[in-house]
Amino acid sequence: MSEIAENIANIIQTIDGKARLIAVTKTKPVATLDEAYNSGFKRFGENKVQEMVEKYERMPKDIEWHMIGHLQSNKVKYMASFVSMIHSVDSLKLLREINKEALKHNRVIDCLLQIFIADEETKFGLSKEEAIEILTSPDLLTFKNIRIAGLMGMGSFTDDSDKIRNEFRGLKNLFDSLQIYNHDRVSLKELSMGMSGDYQIAVDEGSTLVRVGSAIFGGR
Numbered sequence: 001m002s003e004i005a006e007n008i009a010n011i012i013q014t015i016d017g018k019a020r021l022i023a024v025t026k027t028k029p030v031a032t033l034d035e036a037y038n039s040g041f042k043r044f045g046e047n048k049v050q051e052m053v054e055k056y057e058r059m060p061k062d063i064e065w066h067m068i069g070h071l072q073s074n075k076v077k078y079m080a081s082f083v084s085m086i087h088s089v090d091s092l093k094l095l096r097e098i099n100k101e102a103l104k105h106n107r108v109i110d111c112l113l114q115i116f117i118a119d120e121e122t123k124f125g126l127s128k129e130e131a132i133e134i135l136t137s138p139d140l141l142t143f144k145n146i147r148i149a150g151l152m153g154m155g156s157f158t159d160d161s162d163k164i165r166n167e168f169r170g171l172k173n174l175f176d177s178l179q180i181y182n183h184d185r186v187s188l189k190e191l192s193m194g195m196s197g198d199y200q201i202a203v204d205e206g207s208t209l210v211r212v213g214s215a216i217f218g219g220r
């Protein structure tokens with residue numbers, strides 16, 4: 001087994017059916033994705049639209065592609081035909097655009113609301129109040145080509161595992177409390193949290209999707 005295949009197998013074993021693994025392949029060449037794919041793995045995450053599109057075009061078509069990076073509305077059209085889930089939705093405007101582009105392809109695209117949980121200025125995301133504003137917006141009911149499938153968050157970049165655990169626990173609590181807003185276009189099932197350094201904590205705290213890059217493919 002290749003080292004990449006081994007890393008993937010080990011992580012899947014660690015998360016033990018509690019969460020699904022997204023292999024984050026940003027900056028890695030197609031040959032590296034091929035190696036993962038050839039071991040039977042088919043769920044990849046990218047943070048830039050152009051890079052994801054280039055890889056999509058060159059890879060087999062049975063891959064689940066996850067957009068995990070900050071997204072500008074004008075880029076949505078390039079991936080609307082194939083993206084499986086967009087983790088980084090942070091405005092109603094972006095949802096409107098995703099809906100519009102998904103409609104052109106007669107698809108329903110799963111979206112996650114990105115919530116700000118770390119205490120770092122650099123991380124994108126919504127507050128609880130902003131998330132509720134989106135979930136209760138009357139416009140949302142007219143967006144038939146998207147579904148809000150859950151929440152995403154990134155923990156602080158720190159060695160303090162208690163701090164990270166608290167952030168993930170807070171996001172899980174928010175996820176539970178927002179279940180009252182489920183309706184036709186909202187079905188909060190997925191909690192995308194956990195990266196190479198903290199995915200085990202995240203799974204303990206209720207993550208359903210971990211986004212792991214460097215622990216599989218090495219540093220970038």
Ligand SMILES: *Cc1c(COP(=O)(O)O)cnc(C)c1O
Nearest residue numbers: 024047068195196211212213214
């Ligand atoms: C890069 C990235 C990851 C993976 O990071 P690693 O530390 O390499 O596992 C996860 N989520 C997002 C949003 C990222 O940009």
